[in-house]
Amino acid sequence: MRCDHCSNDVPDGVFCTRCGAHQGTAAEIGDAKKREHRYAAHPNEHVVQPSVFTTLFPHLGQHKIHEFRWAFAAGLAGILILYIAGLITAAILVATFLVPVLYLIYLYEAQVYRDEPATVLGFTIGGGAVVGLVLTLIERAVYNPYPGVGNPLRNAGIGAGTLLFIGLLVPIVQEALKPLPAILLPNRADFPETVDGLVFGIAAGLGFSVAESLVGFSSALTSLPAHMTPGNWIYDLATLAVFQPLLQGSATGMVVAAIWRYRRGSLAGREIGGVAMAVIAHVAFALGTLLLKDAQVNPLFVLVWQAGVVGALLIYIRYLLHHALLEEAAHMGFAETICPNCHMHIVASGFCPNCGMALTAAPASVKRARKPRTDTATKARGKT
Ligand SMILES: [Zn+2]
Numbered sequence: 506m507r508c509d510h511c512s513n514d515v516p517d518g519v520f521c522t523r524c525g526a527h528q529g530t531a532a533e534i535g536d537a538k539k540r541e542h543r544y545a546a547h548p549n550e551h552v553v554q555p556s557v558f559t560t561l562f563p564h565l566g567q568h569k570i571h572e573f574r575w576a577f578a579a580g581l582a583g584i585l586i587l588y589i590a591g592l593i594t595a596a597i598l599v600a601t602f603l604v605p606v607l608y609l610i611y612l613y614e615a616q617v618y619r620d621e622p623a624t625v626l627g628f629t630i631g632g633g634a635v636v637g638l639v640l641t642l643i644e645r646a647v648y649n650p651y652p653g654v655g656n657p658l659r660n661a662g663i664g665a666g667t668l669l670f671i672g673l674l675v676p677i678v679q680e681a682l683k684p685l686p687a688i689l690l691p692n693r694a695d696f697p698e699t700v701d702g703l704v705f706g707i708a709a710g711l712g713f714s715v716a717e718s719l720v721g722f723s724s725a726l727t728s729l730p731a732h733m734t735p736g737n738w739i740y741d742l743a744t745l746a747v748f749q750p751l752l753q754g755s756a757t758g759m760v761v762a763a764i765w766r767y768r769r770g771s772l773a774g775r776e777i778g779g780v781a782m783a784v785i786a787h788v789a790f791a792l793g794t795l796l797l798k799d800a801q802v803n804p805l806f807v808l809v810w811q812a813g814v815v816g817a818l819l820i821y822i823r824y825l826l827h828h829a830l831l832e833e834a835a836h837m838g839f840a841e842t843i844c845p846n847c848h849m850h851i852v853a854s855g856f857c858p859n860c861g862m863a864l865t866a867a868p869a870s871v872k873r874a875r876k877p878r879t880d881t882a883t884k885a886r887g888k889t
């Protein structure tokens with residue numbers, strides 16, 4: 506059949522395998538070319554959906570996504586148990602490492618780094634941790650808002666200087682420096698896709714988050730007794746385990762994805778907006794947290810605020826990646842493969858003709874298993 510949108514001759518399917526457009530009448534599916542009801546990395550979801558795992562772990566199929574959700578839930582349950590048992594130090598450590606360790610497993614699972622795990626992991630997670638360590642130590646030397654033992658910001662009596670430093674300067678400097686390890690990746694030319702840039706940026710941001718949290722809670726980790734009454738730590742633990750790593754990872758992921766887009770020569774308003782969104786979200790997160798804690802509102806509101814900021818960031822990432830995947834649909838040659846999303850046996854180029862998944866977001870193992878089928882291409886061309 507001939508696609509109405511890119512005019513290529515493609516095998517029959519619900520989606521065009523070359524440009525990803527949804528075939529059919531505009532009335533029932535909206536804008537077929539943009540297909541915002543079918544997120545290109547996970548076609549079962551809408552683009553506007555603040556889902557953590559399908560956004561930040563774009564190479565995972567439905568089944569694997571569920572495993573990661575369960576592992577994350579189990580980790581959170583573990584933290585809660587440690588908290589109730591009064592083992593705050595252990596809970597802080599588990600909370601610090603939960604999301605970054607899941608991401609490390611994901612990187613192995615999807616083999617995003619292809620044949621060079623050491624270089625890629627070193628320059629993303631490792632590099633991010635080094636930047637995080639150096640930067641957080643400098644921040645501390647310049648300004649230590651929490652002298653002695655304690656919970657960050659618990660005893661905050663904040664002035665304008667603190668607000669500008671913690672709420673504005675630190676987030677901006679962090680967003681400027683966190684992408685560096687991913688940008689300096691020596692073999693970056695082997696990873697041209699925007700989805701690669703996104704994943705590398707998230708990894709660097711999570712490496713940064715680990716170092717930042719360890720330095721930030723170093724006084725608590727070294728001075729708290731191993732066992733104590735739980736107190737109000739649960740709110741800080743929630744920030745530490747969930748919202749802080751998600752913010753640091755998503756913001757850097759978006760910045761690096763925009764840089765990857767720039768390298769491909771497609772820098773537009775959407776990408777500049779992405780960088781602006783990352784910085785604004787980080788400032789909103791830090792400043793909002795500071796002001797809300799200072800106003801001594803219910804700590805639950807602080808978490809709601811943090812969740813809102815992270816959710817908005819996730820949606821922007823999906824918007825950016827969705828359009829990047831659709832625009833970057835290079836003709837990869839028709840090949841036989843099994844779609845990692847719908848598990849149909851397909852003959853496809855850039856998109857699964859059945860569910861519309863962008864195959865550039867497939868795990869490396871699926872890409873390697875592609876069997877070129879030139880005859881299909883010729884057949885399709887002959888059919889018109
Ligand atoms: Zn098409």
Ligand SMILES: [Zn+2]
Nearest residue numbers: 844847857860
């Ligand atoms: Zn499919």
